[in-house]
Amino acid sequence: MTTGAALLRDLPPRVLSWYAAARRDLPWRRTRSPYRIWLAEAMLQQTRVGTVIPYYARFLKRFPTLAALAEAPLDDVLAVWAGLGYYARARSLHAAAREVVRKHKGRVPRGLADLLALPGVGRYTAGAIRSIAFNLPAPILDGNVTRVLCRLVGIEANPKASATQKRLWSLAEELVPEGHARDFNQAMMELGAVVCTPKAPACGTCPASDLCEAFRLGLQGALPRMPAWKPVPHYDVGLGLVWRRRKLLIAKRPPNAMLGGLWEFPGGKREGAEPLAETVRREIKEELGLDVAVGELFVSVKHAYSHFRVTLHAFHCQCPRGRPRPVRADAVKWVRVEDLSRYPFPTGSLKVIRKLRALCLTER
Numbered sequence: 001m002t003t004g005a006a007l008l009r010d011l012p013p014r015v016l017s018w019y020a021a022a023r024r025d026l027p028w029r030r031t032r033s034p035y036r037i038w039l040a041e042a043m044l045q046q047t048r049v050g051t052v053i054p055y056y057a058r059f060l061k062r063f064p065t066l067a068a069l070a071e072a073p074l075d076d077v078l079a080v081w082a083g084l085g086y087y088a089r090a091r092s093l094h095a096a097a098r099e100v101v102r103k104h105k106g107r108v109p110r111g112l113a114d115l116l117a118l119p120g121v122g123r124y125t126a127g128a129i130r131s132i133a134f135n136l137p138a139p140i141l142d143g144n145v146t147r148v149l150c151r152l153v154g155i156e157a158n159p160k161a162s163a164t165q166k167r168l169w170s171l172a173e174e175l176v177p178e179g180h181a182r183d184f185n186q187a188m189m190e191l192g193a194v195v196c197t198p199k200a201p202a203c204g205t206c207p208a209s210d211l212c213e214a215f216r217l218g219l220q221g222a223l224p225r226m227p228a229w230k231p232v233p234h235y236d237v238g239l240g241l242v243w244r245r246r247k248l249l250i251a252k253r254p255p256n257a258m259l260g261g262l263w264e265f266p267g268g269k270r271e272g273a274e275p276l277a278e279t280v281r282r283e284i285k286e287e288l289g290l291d292v293a294v295g296e297l298f299v300s301v302k303h304a305y306s307h308f309r310v311t312l313h314a315f316h317c318q319c320p321r322g323r324p325r326p327v328r329a330d331a332v333k334w335v336r337v338e339d340l341s342r343y344p345f346p347t348g349s350l351k352v353i354r355k356l357r358a359l360c361l362t363e364r
């Protein structure tokens, strides 16, 4: 019997009974609401379970239904999402909720084509909604399932290559047992998250070790073979804490830019060996048409995005006169430090805001 045939026959019942006994009790596993399951899947992309749990609870408290999310302004949605990162997920979810209300009378569709037509919904999210919410026999392939399948079958090719992806998707599809898609797909993700982990798979406790090609060959630590790691670029960014009458100037990023719709302190990337204070002065002039006097450095904080890292250097600036014009921003506002929490900021800026709050408390 081939590995594939043994897997198709034996894997689903093994993984299902292991999951029944070992599954973690997570908030999104206590519901069958397609909206709540969809939200969890959106939040869990690139983000750890422990980080997501409090955000998930806060988000549902503020937007308990898809209709409530669709009715809310995007600013409110981004404010609740602030700190979780990958803000395109929040923007897409909000746009998709509006689309579901408009086109599907507020009911999340079950059909693959209808789901794929929604903003931000790809094959993975559609598969998760169809299988976990509706128990339809739809495959899912995330990082955890990819790792488990590559090891079980002994796939040595780059898992991100399109031919491998095609092979993995068809295998995932063949494996889903009729009538048990909900639990089987979650079981495969759970197996990857807690047993078949990237660095030290616990093969001794794995319900599928006797079916696993990587375990048989002693390759479990080597598979999947990921493409060579590329160094991540780093940028220095100068920000201006522009003060006027105890208020700070903030600017809203254009909707189509990275972190679109979020607020930030004005500034930008350092050019060459330019002094950082000059970066701040130049960027604020270009972005808002405003002349500022750059003072002392307040704080430098580091932040990592998916494809690059930044160090944000925030300088106190004075600007007694002049009206900021949002040349390269969507809007500008003067706000008090205690009111900054009303605006959605990206995670790097939130680190600066925490320091500002601490400064204001010590000055009181």
Ligand code: SF4
Pocket: 148, 151, 152, 195, 196, 197, 201, 202, 203, 206, 207, 208, 209, 210, 212, 213, 214, 215, 220
């Ligand atoms: Fe992963 Fe080891 Fe189980 Fe194979 S036997 S699926 S490598 S945990």
